[in-house]
C-alpha cells in the first residue's frame with residue numbers, strides 16, 4: 001500500500017495540477033522536447049486529430065488546442081518504449097496474465113507481428129504474409145456467421161469503411177463496436193425521438209445558448225477541451241445546471257491552463273450554477289419532475305391569462321404525443337419522484353424555473369445517462385424536456401451526447417453496425433457486385449453471449465481491448481479460451497492478447513500520429529467528431545518500427561487472403577492512395593460525403609447534414625416524438641428493497657483512457673497511488689459498520705448462481721449519494737452481469753450494479 005494516499009483535492013480542473021501531471025507523463029514516456037512540440041499540431045486543420053476524446057475541433061483553434069488528457073494520450077502513443085520480440089521471448093503468456101493493465105501497456109509500442117506458440121507458451125515473431133495466409137485459411141474454413149469483427153472507436157473513416165466491407169463480403173453483419181457499450185442508448189433513443197442518431201448541437205451553438213443542462217459526463221477528465229466553450233458561456237452569464245451523483249471538479253471550477261493570467265492569479269471560473277447530486281439511475285425521475293414542474297407552470301399561466309410556458313406553435317407543428325406525455329407526468333407522485341431521484345421537489349423546481357426562463361437550451365450528457373437499464377428512456381426524457389420549449393432545431397439549442405472514442409461516431413456513419421437497416425446495402429451490392437448479408441449481426445452483448453455459448457469461433461479486433469471492456473470478466477475470459485482464432489490489430493499489449501484463442505495473432509499498427517507512407521506518398525485519414533463534423537488528419541512523427549503497418553494495409557491484407565478476387569474492388573489501389581477509399585465512401589454515401597477529398601481539411605470540419613437541425617423529422621410519425629417511458633423504476637429486474645444492497649457506479653479516473661491505465665492517481669477525486677478503492681457515503685458506512693480506510697469485498701447481488709466478486713478494496717468516504725458507491729472501470733467489470741444492460745439498446749448498465757459490501761475476508765486458497 002506504499003505510495004497510496006487519499007486526500008481531498010482542492011484545486012480547480014485545469015490549472016497547475018494539469019500542467020504538472022502532463023510534465024510527469026512526458027518525462028516517464030521519454031518524450032523529448034521536439035516531441036512535446038508536436039502537441040502544437042494537435043487538432044489543427046494542418047495537423048493530426050487527437051486520439052483521445054471525440055469533442056469538436058474549432059475552426060479557429062487555440063495556440064494549444066489540446067488538454068492534459070489529450071496530451072497524455074499523445075505521450076502514451078509516442079512513447080520511446082517498445083514491446084519487442086525479445087520482450088515476448090522473456091515472458092510467457094501465463095506470466096503476463098498476472099500483470100496489471102498498466103504494466104502491460106507501459107512496455108511501450110508493439111513492433112512486430114506476433115503469433116502465439118503453444119509449445120513455449122510465448123508469442124513469437126511471424127511474417128506478415130504468413131500471418132495473413134493462416135488467418136485467411138482459418139476464416140475460409142469457418143462458418144461466416146461464427147466470426148465477429150469488432151471495432152474500437154479509434155480507427156479512421158477509411159479503415160472503418162474497408163473493415164465493414166470486409167465483414168459483409170465475407171458474409172456477416174457481425175460488426176459490434178465500442179459504441180455498443182457506450183452511446184448505443186443514444187443511437188436507439190434519438191432516431192425514435194427526433195429522427196437522427198446523433199447530437200444536433202454544433203460548437204457555434206455554445207456561443208448563443210443561454211442555458212446548459214449537464215447530465216452524467218465528467219468533462220474535466222473525459223472531454224477537457226469542452227471546458228473552454230463552457231468557460232466562455234459562463235463568462236457570458238449562462239447558467240449551467242449539473243446532475244451528477246459525484247461532485248466532479250471539472251464541473252465545479254476550471255482554471256484555463258492556457259491563460260497566463262489565470263495561471264498566475266489562480267483565478268478560476270465556477271462552472272455549475274446548480275449542482276444536483278442525483279442518485280445513480282435517478283435521472284429519469286429527475287427529468288420527469290422537471291417536466292412536471294414545467295407543465296404545471298404552463299397550466300397556471302394559461303389559467304391566469306399570462307404568456308404560455310410551452311412553445312405551443314412548435315409543439316403543434318413539429319411534435320407528436322404531447323397529450324399522453326402530459327398525462328404521464330401528471331400521474332407521477334412527487335414523493336416517488338423524490339425517492340427515485342434522490343432530489344427534493346424544490347431542487348427540481350429550481351432547475352425547472354431556470355429552464356423556463358431560458359430561450360436557447362443545450363442538453364449535454366454522457367455515460368451517466370446511457371449506461372443504465374433505462375438508458376434509452378432516460379435520453380428520450382431529456383429530449384422530451386427540450387421539446388416542451390422547442391429546443392431542437394434552433395441556433396444555440398439542442399441535444400448534445402458527448403461521444404467517447406475519437407472516431408466512434410464516424411465508424412457508424414461509414415457502415416460499422418450490426419444493424420443492416422442502417423447501411424445502404426443495395427448501394428454496396430451495386431458498387432461491388434456482391435450480395436450483402438441481410439440478417440442482423442451480433443452487437444457486443446450478443447457477441448459475448450455467442451462466445452459464452454460457443455457459437456462464435458473467431459474474433460477479429462480492430463483496436464480496443466474487448467475482453468477487458470465487456471461485462472462478466474470471469475466467465476468471458478474462460479469462454480474466450482475456446483475460440484478457434486483471435487486476431488488483434490493493436491498498438492500496445494493488452495489483456496485481449498493474453499486471454500486468447502487456440503490460434504492467436506497480434507498485428508501491430510501505426511497510430512494516427514505517425515506518418516503513413518504508401519505508394520502515392522504520405523497519406524491522410526479522416527474522422528468525425530462528436531458534433532458530426534468531419535476532419536482530415538495527417539501523421540507527423542516517424543513510424544515506431546519498420547515492421548508495423550497501417551490499419552488500411554492490415555485490413556486489406558486480411559481481405560485479400562480471405563475473399564475471392566473481385567474485379568470491382570482493388571484493395572491494393574486503395575492502400576496505395578487513401579483518397580480512392582474516400583471516393584468509394586462518397587459513392588456509397590453521396591449526400592453525406594459530397595466532395596469528400598476536396599473538403600476534408602476545411603477549418604472546423606465539414607458537417608454531416610442532420611434533418612433534425614432543420615426541423616425535418618425522419619421518424620415514423622414524421623414529427624419529433626414525446627416518448628412516454630414504461631415507468632420510473634431505474635432497474636425493474638433488481639428490486640432494491642434491501643438497504644444493504646448499494647448501486648455501484650463504475651468510473652474512469654483522471655489517469656486512464658478506458659482500459660488504458662496511464663497511472664494510479666485520480667487527482668480531482670483526491671486518490672493517489674491506487675485504483676483499488678470504493679467510494680462510499682458516510683451514512684452507508686455507519687449503517688454497514690464500516691469506516692473510512694477499511695478494506696472490503698464487493699459482490700454482485702444477483703441470484704443467477706454466478707459468483708461475481710472483487711476483493712480487497714479500500715473504502716474512501718466520499719460525497720456520493722447514500723445508497724450509491726463508486727469504483728473504477730475496468731477493474732469492476734467482473735461485477736457486471738452480461739444480462740444487466742439497457743433494455744432497448746443493450747448498452748451494459750455499468751452505472752448501477754447492485755452490490756453488497758462486506759469487510760474483507762482472506763481469499764480462498766488457490
Ligand SMILES: Nc1nc2c(c(=O)[nH]1)N[C@H]1C(S)=C(S)[C@@H](COP(=O)(O)OP(=O)(O)OC[C@H]3O[C@@H](n4cnc5c(=O)[nH]c(N)nc54)[C@H](O)[C@@H]3O)O[C@H]1N2
Nearest residue numbers: 069216217218222243280281366367368404405652657658
Ligand atoms: N481522459 C479520458 N478521456 C476519455 C475517456 C477516458 O477513459 N479517459 N474515455 C472516452 C470514452 S470511450 C467515453 S465513452 C467518454 C466517457 O466519458 P463520461 O461520459 O464522462 O464517462 P464516465 O467517466 O464513465 O463518467 C460518467 C459521469 O457520469 C456520472 N454518473 C454516473 N452515474 C450517473 C447517473 O446515474 N446519473 C448522472 N446524471 N450521472 C451519473 C459519473 O459520476 C461521472 O461523472 O470519455 C472519452 N474520453
Ligand SMILES: Nc1nc2c(c(=O)[nH]1)N[C@H]1C(S)=C(S)[C@@H](COP(=O)(O)OP(=O)(O)OC[C@H]3O[C@@H](n4cnc5c(=O)[nH]c(N)nc54)[C@H](O)[C@@H]3O)O[C@H]1N2
Nearest residue numbers: 152178182463464465469489490491492494658659729750
Ligand atoms: N464497467 C464499465 N465498462 C465499460 C465502460 C464503463 O464506463 N464501465 N465504458 C465502456 C465504453 S464507453 C467503451 S468505449 C469501451 C471501450 O472499449 P475498447 O474500445 O475496446 O477499449 P480501449 O481501452 O479503448 O482499447 C485500448 C486498446 O486499443 C489499442 N489501440 C490504441 N490505439 C489504437 C489504434 O490507433 N489502432 C488500433 N488498432 N489499436 C489501438 C491499444 O492496443 C489499447 O490497448 O469500454 C466499455 N466498458
Ligand SMILES: [Mo]
Nearest residue numbers: 178182404405
Ligand atoms: Mo465510450
